[in-house]
Structures are given as C-alpha cells and as structure tokens.
Amino acid sequence: RKEVEQDPGPFNVPEGATVAFNCTYSNSASQSFFWYRQDCRKEPKLLMSVYSSGNEDGRFTAQLNRASQYISLLIRDSKLSDSATYLCVVNRGDDKIIFGKGTRLHILP
Amino acid sequence: DAGVTQSPTHLIKTRGQHVTLRCSPISGHKSVSWYQQVLGQGPQFIFQYYEKEERGRGNFPDRFSARQFPNYSSELNVNALLLGDSALYLCASSYGTLTDTQYFGPGTRLTVL
Numbered sequence: 001r002k003e004v005e006q007d008p009g010p011f012n013v014p015e016g017a018t019v020a021f022n023c024t025y026s027n028s029a030s031q032s033f034f035w036y037r038q039d040c041r042k043e044p045k046l047l048m049s050v051y052s053s054g055n056e057d058g059r060f061t062a063q064l065n066r067a068s069q070y071i072s073l074l075i076r077d078s079k080l081s082d083s084a085t086y087l088c089v090v091n092r093g094d095d096k097i098i099f100g101k102g103t104r105l106h107i108l109p
Numbered sequence: 110d111a112g113v114t115q116s117p118t119h120l121i122k123t124r125g126q127h128v129t130l131r132c133s134p135i136s137g138h139k140s141v142s143w144y145q146q147v148l149g150q151g152p153q154f155i156f157q158y159y160e161k162e163e164r165g166r167g168n169f170p171d172r173f174s175a176r177q178f179p180n181y182s183s184e185l186n187v188n189a190l191l192l193g194d195s196a197l198y199l200c201a202s203s204y205g206t207l208t209d210t211q212y213f214g215p216g217t218r219l220t221v222l
Contacts (some may be wrong), residue, residue, distance in 0.1 A: 004151075032208045043199060043213035044152065086150050091208055095165030097142070099151035 001026050004090050006100035014108050021103045023088030024070045031093035033064055036107050038085045038102065047073075047086070056090050075105075083107045111136065111216035113202050113208045121220045122190050130185045134202030140164075141183040142211060143175055144199040152199055158183055159206060187219075195221045 033050040050062040061074040088100035114133045120128045122160035140159040144152035154167040201211035
C-alpha cells in the first residue's frame with residue numbers, strides 16, 4: 001500500500017459545481033497535513049493546512065479524519081481558475097514528508 | 110520580497126556526468142528541502158537541511174548528496190547520472206522544520222541523455 005494515495009482523476013467538473021477529493025495515508029503517526037496546488041509546469045503552492053477540527057478558507061474546506069486516516073478537500077462554487085493538480089502532503093513526523101501523486105481537476109465552462 | 114530562487118532553470122547532461130543544482134531560500138528561512146518530480150508524479154522528498162545539518166532523507170541512493178551553507182543557501186549534487194534522473198528538481202524553504210509551510214522555487218529541469 002502506498003504511503004499517501006490519491007485518485008489521479010481527472011475530475012471534469014462544470015463551473016459552479018462542488019467537488020471533493022480524498023487522500024488516504026498509511027502511517028498513523030503522521031503529524032501534519034497539507035493541500036498544495038500545482039499548475040501545469042509550475043511549482044507547488046500551499047493551498048491550506050489541514051487540522052483535526054477542519055478548516056475553511058473561502059470556497060475551500062479541508063478536513064482530517066485521524067481514525068480513518070484520510071484528509072479531504074472540498075471546493076465549492078468552482079471557478080475556471082481552480083483547474084490544477086491538487087497534491088496531498090503528509091509529514092510523517094520522522095523528518096520525512098510524503099507527497100501524493102496528485103488529483104487533476106478540470107473545470108469546464 | 111524575493112521568493113525561493115533556483116539555478117539553473119534548465120540543464121542537459123549525459124549519462125555518467127555529475128550535476129550541481131543551487132537554491133537560495135526566502136530571507137529568514139533556515140530550512141531547505143529538495144524534491145524530485147518526474148512527469149505525472151508528485152514530488153518525492155530527497156533531503157531536508159535545517160541549520161546546516163541534514164535533518165531528513167528520502168529513499169534516494171548515495172549518488173545524491175546535498176549541503177547547506179552558512180547563509181542557508183543549498184546545493185544538491187548528483188553523481189554518475191542515469192537516464193532516470195531526468196526530472197524537475199524542486200527546492201523548498203521553510204522557517205523551521207517540515208511541519209512548517211514550505212515555499213517552493215520554480216525548479217531546475219534536468220534532462221539526462
């Protein structure tokens with residue numbers, strides 16, 4: 001089993017729709033969690049950190065479920081500019097950080 | 110404020126050669142991490158350096174080495190290049206350890222022929 005797993009997609013979603021991604025992780029001792037966004041041929045950029053209590057930033061909501069070892073990202077009222085690859089990132093706590101392969105999202109006009 | 114800078118932006122080498130990639134972190138950041146990203150995959154963690162010491166290492170062979178200088182800039186060295194080393198090499202800086210937000214540079218695209 002991979003340490004961090006994501007559905008690679010692509011998710012083809014009409015503009016204005018709501019879309020959700022999940023990411024599972026295998027190491028129960030993992031300490032911190034993030035969602036990064038990567039545009040084509042660009043560097044990854046932090047979208048948001050993920051906390052057990054859940055956190056929201058505008059149209060984006062992230063959740064952590066430690067019992068089931070997954071994190072989620074919900075995007076509401078999707079925009080064309082949301083088209084990108086979304087990377088799930090897990091800090092294992094042993095000075096190693098693991099990126100998922102990413103989920104590709106295409107927002108359709 | 111200047112972000113993370115990397116040099117060179119592109120590089121072409123042949124098998125067996127050696128390469129050095131450079132990274133300058135955001136001013137005030139003490140940690141630099143290196144990642145390898147091949148097409149269609151997420152970045153793979155290679156090293157983290159914090160306060161000039163190696164703090165973490167991913168599953169890469171000893172051909173990969175790095176160091177951090179007193180000004181917190183860093184070099185990644187790869188010896189005996191293989192075709193499979195062709196990738197985008199990303200550097201990220203953070204104030205502290207890997208629990209802190211990492212800010213990525215634009216990367217160096219290495220092609221090994």
